Amino acid sequence: MLARERDKDLFDRLKSVGGVDPGFEALRDLEQAKLNLREAKAQYAAQALAVNRVKLEIDGYALQLQELRDRSTPELEDEIEIEHQSVPxxxxxxxxxxxxxxxxxxxxxxxxxxxxxxxxxxxxxxxxxxxxxxxxx
Structure with missing residues (x-):
C-alpha cells in the first residue's frame, strides 16, 4: 500500500508542476521505470553474490597455498638444498x-x-x- 501512496504523490506532483494531466502513458512509463529498477537491483545482487563466491574460492586457494608453503616435506627440503647448492x-x-x-x-x-x-x-x-x-x- 505504501508504494501506491508514493505513486499517487508522484503523480500529483507531476500534475502540479506541469499543470497538465500526465495521463496514462506517464503512469505506464513510471511503472516501467520501477520495473527496470527492480530488475537492475536483482542483477546487481546476483553479480555481487557471484563476486563474493569467487572471493571465497580465491581465499580457499590462498589458504591451501599457504599451508603448502608452511608444510615442510623431506623431498621439498632436499630440492631446496640442491637448489641452494647448485646456485653457487x-x-x-x-x-x-x-x-x-x-x-x-x-x-x-x-x-x-x-x-x-x-x-x-x-x-x-x-x-x-x-x-x-x-x-x-
Whole structure:
C-alpha cells in the first residue's frame, strides 16, 4: 500500500508542476521505470553474490597455498638444498669460464709480445729494420 501512496504523490506532483494531466502513458512509463529498477537491483545482487563466491574460492586457494608453503616435506627440503647448492656451483663454473677466457687473452697477448720482441731481436742481429707487427724480410 505504501508504494501506491508514493505513486499517487508522484503523480500529483507531476500534475502540479506541469499543470497538465500526465495521463496514462506517464503512469505506464513510471511503472516501467520501477520495473527496470527492480530488475537492475536483482542483477546487481546476483553479480555481487557471484563476486563474493569467487572471493571465497580465491581465499580457499590462498589458504591451501599457504599451508603448502608452511608444510615442510623431506623431498621439498632436499630440492631446496640442491637448489641452494647448485646456485653457487653454477656461479663458480661461470667464474671459471670467465677466468679461463681471461687467461686465454693474456696468453695470446704475451705470445704476440714475445713474437714481436723476437722479431726485433732477430732484426738487430741481421741488421735489418723491422716494423712492429711485420715479419722481417
Amino acid at each position: 656451483l653454477l656461479q663458480l663454473q661461470d667464474a671459471k669460464k670467465r677466468y679461463m677466457g681471461y687467461l686465454g687473452k693474456i696468453k695470446a697477448q704475451m705470445l704476440q709480445q714475445v713474437a714481436l720482441q723476437f722479431q726485433a731481436w732477430k732484426g738487430q742481429q741481421e741488421g735489418s729494420v723491422t716494423v712492429a707487427g711485420e715479419w722481417p724480410r
